[in-house]
Amino acid sequence: MRFRPYQWFVEPLLALALRRRRLAALGFDGPVPEVAIDWRREADCEAPCPVVKSKVPRLVERYVARRAGRDDPLRLMPMVIDLARYPDAAAFDAALKARSTRTLPKIRKAEREGYVVRPFLVQSHVFDIHAIRTSMPMRSAGPVLDYWLLKPEKIATPATQRHDFGWPACPVHWIIWWGVFLPEPGYRQGEVEVGERLVAFVKMWRMGDIVHYTEIMGHRDHLEKGVMLLLHRAIVQWLIAGELAAAQGARLLLYGALEHGRAGLLTWKKRAGFRPVRMVADAVEADG
Known part of the structure; x- marks a missing residue:
């Protein structure tokens, strides 16, 4: 319930206050591109699927417009990477280089x-996730409440033995965590020796055509080493390659809104290849 009042009252104010000048900072002086998406993807959905498709998810409510061809000044503007623009990893690298010569x-x-970089199970790295989330009180998106309040047991129940990562059963509706690891012989997570330290992570949620970074964070001691760009590039390469079912057919990689965070976050998104669009879906209009 904490999310909806913010969505209804705070986000429209952010859109009104910030959109025009942030679009100008990105070089947009006209309408942004419009992309039609399908978050249900019924033909590709497989059981057991974690999504109740009779109910519009909050992700779609928040970022997908109800009507094509009509701007909504009170709705957040998504920042996305259109994966179809990049036929291979080299094409994406060229785009990164064009945005900043320092990225690669x-x-x-x-x-x-x-x-x-690789996907991982949350239960296997609870204490490292806690260390990352509590390593800084302030980030580019704003204050981090977890710095003061988070306890490890609130993240997940820590594993008591080693577990292998497994890909989700439904290829178009899933949550996957990806991490950046640094080998460290003998390193432990609670009772389990894992031999590597998790130093950055991203929690990804796929909803049909959309893959969304719902949380992305690195430990303060490793941020200057380029770990976030390394993580982001590896994920985009995985999506572009489409070798596994969980990556196939993904249309857009979404990382929040144009209006989110401070200027530093917007700069990072620009250098990472994100651009503003309007996402539209007939299913939202039908359910609204």
């Missing part, structure tokens, strides 16, 4: 220092 060198330096 930072990523390559992180790779040389031994950082690796």
